Amino acid sequence: MTEADIKMRILLAAKKLFAMQGFEGTSVRQICEEAGGNVALVSYHFGGKENVLFAIFESLFPGQQLPQYEEDMKDPVKGLRIIVEGVIRFKTEDPELAAILDREINMQTPRLERISSYVFPVWRKLRELLENGREQGVFQFRSLDHTLLFVMGCMIFPKCNTLHDLLLTERDRPLQEVIDDTLEFVLNGIGYRQEPK
Structure with missing residues (x-):
């Protein structure tokens, strides 16, 4: 070995x-x-x-892959799609690492500052995409801060707490369907205006 x-x-x-x-x-x-x-x-x-x-986190956290999408990240909609899909896949496909991250955040551990250095690049890129999309007139929203939190919540919350599973009736939805529905919900929420063809 x-x-x-x-x-x-x-x-x-x-x-x-x-x-x-x-x-x-x-x-x-x-x-x-x-x-x-x-x-x-x-x-x-x-x-x-x-x-x-x-x-x-250095080896297994998917945020380290952001640089490979640099060209697509120039387009706010494509970039948003990449981040929404990446975060949902991470929360779904690596529940152990997601649980570690959630615990470190919730307990505000002394390790959190360093762990944030792996996570924050994703959230900073999301903020940049939202800001650029608004400047380009592709997204329509008032508060960048509020919109950033709204979008983050749409991606993170569904896999945060199994207590809410008691309210749900649809089980085992295909992952791609969850990703597509979340992206559609987010785009509608931030006032996405598709350019006429």
């Missing part, structure tokens, strides 16, 4: 345990047992449990 394989096993084990038990509730020993390795491996490869958490 290569060093890269060992490191990834540690990251995946830690991600699973942090999601289930929280950062504080997970020991280095538990991470190594879950990864099937020696307890010294976390210190050797990462220098401690906190660095493992940051390495999870």
Whole structure:
């Protein structure tokens, strides 16, 4: 097994345990047992449990992929589509990392400032897209701050709390349908005006 394989096993084990038990509730020993390795491996490869958490975000958080969409991000509608789809896919396809992020935010942990450095580029890009779209006359809304929070909420809230599942009657909707419906709702909410063809 290569060093890269060992490191990834540690990251995946830690991600699973942090999601289930929280950062504080997970020991280095538990991470190594879950990864099937020696307890010294976390210190050797990462220098401690906190660095493992940051390495999870560095390696596995999808926001790191934004630069590959740089050309599409010049168009506010295309950029919005990319972010809406990316956030919903992240919340749906990586519930462990999403749970870690939610817990760190809700508990306002000392690690949050560094974790924010992985998340904020996505939200800053969203803000920029909304602002550019409004300047171009493609989006019609009054408050940039309020609209930013509204759009973020549309993407984040549906997967935040299972308590609300009691109100729902439609189960197991296809992911692409959820993405398309959310995007349509957001575009209508921000007064999207499609250019005449």
